[in-house]
Amino acid sequence: MKPAPFKYIAATSLEHALSLKGEYGDDAKFLAGGQSLMPTMNFRLAQPAILIDLNRIEGLGVIRPCDASGARIGALTRYRTLERDSGFAQMFPLIAEALPHIAHPQIRNRGTIGGNLSHADPASELPAIMVALGARFRIQTATQERWVESSDFFLGALTTDLQPDEMLVEVELPLSKPRTGSCFMEIARRRGDFAIAGVAAMMTLSEQDECTHVRLTFCGVGETPVDASSAADPLIGRAPTEAAICDVAASVQAMIDPGGSVHATADYQRHVAGVLTERALQTAHQRARHGK
Structure with a gap:
């Protein structure tokens, strides 16, 4: 399919782009990489009257x-x-x-x-x-x-x-604090596909290897990024054992409410999120301990 008719304007500066956006408001869309916008325009899910190209603006890609x-x-x-x-x-x-x-x-x-x-x-x-x-x-x-x-x-x-x-x-x-380990994992049907579920985990350890801070967020299991860091609160102030991390994974599964899709049921997404939570927290823990 082809997009609906639109007016194309190549902005020459940030000020020019913002002036155009202020003038046209919701009728205008910014064009940067176009990897999300152009497909939606081709399917006419988005039909902006004005397309403001940002690619000639210097300093925005630094x-x-x-x-x-x-x-x-x-x-x-x-x-x-x-x-x-x-x-x-x-x-x-x-x-x-x-x-x-x-x-x-x-x-x-x-x-x-x-x-x-x-x-x-x-x-x-x-x-x-x-x-x-x-x-x-x-x-x-x-x-x-x-x-x-x-x-x-x-x-x-x-x-x-x-x-x-x-x-x-x-x-x-x-920047993260010293002795912080991180891990990102996801499960997708094929390489490059959107994730059935994905997790970003960060863990900070004290000099005594006790957990002082944990961040745990998910993609693909809600209408926004899902911040499930509170599920890991029981880890704070203690050494993260496998059993404790397993309990966090169970708490995550009870906390999230995935919608399911043509590729995975909600129950399967919940299961995957739990498995990824365990693996990502264990990896983040090891990286924090060994400074990687």
């Missing part, structure tokens, strides 16, 4: 280290840029581990971080990872900007806190 506190990623940064940046992978191993699971190399060559997060597909890996990391998003209009916590950004399936005149322009990622 990774900026923030001293010792973390890094900022421009919204036009492509997956392939993160994959090929060894320094970034060392700073944020959770993202580096997840990137190969995202679609296929051809998609990652074009897809952008800002486009993915703004699209807010609940089966997508990055939204759940951003919530696990405690990322913040810088959002701008033509006249002002604001910061939104990743946990508050995703409101529903394909729905975010972005207003009609706003654009996500940058992601701020904080």
Whole structure:
């Protein structure tokens, strides 16, 4: 199929793009990588009157280290840029581990971080990872900007806190504390498919190998990224044993409410989420202990 007729405008600057978005509001869509937008337009699930191309804007595809506190990623940064940046992978191993699971190399060559997060597909890996990391998003209009916590950004399936005149322009990622291990895992029918269920786990240990902090988020099992970190609260202040981690997995299965799909029933998604919880927490624990 072909998209409905639309007007194409190549923005020459961020100010130009935001001015156009302020003028046209919901009638306009930003074009970054186009890996999500163009298929929905071809199926006429999205029919914007105006398409604002962001690809000529300089400075939106840059990774900026923030001293010792973390890094900022421009919204036009492509997956392939993160994959090929060894320094970034060392700073944020959770993202580096997840990137190969995202679609296929051809998609990652074009897809952008800002486009993915703004699209807010609940089966997508990055939204759940951003919530696990405690990322913040810088959002701008033509006249002002604001910061939104990743946990508050995703409101529903394909729905975010972005207003009609706003654009996500940058992601701020904080560095993890010392002795933090992370792990990303997912189960999909085929390599590159959307996950039946996926988990991002982070665990921080004290010098006595007791758990001091845990993050546990899921993709594919709800209409938004599912933050199930509270299920791991019993691990805090103790050494994470296999039995304790197994109890967390059971709590996760009771907490989540997957909707099922043509590829997996809700019960199967719940089962997979429990299995992945055990494996991911065990791996994060070992990585925290051995500094990997």
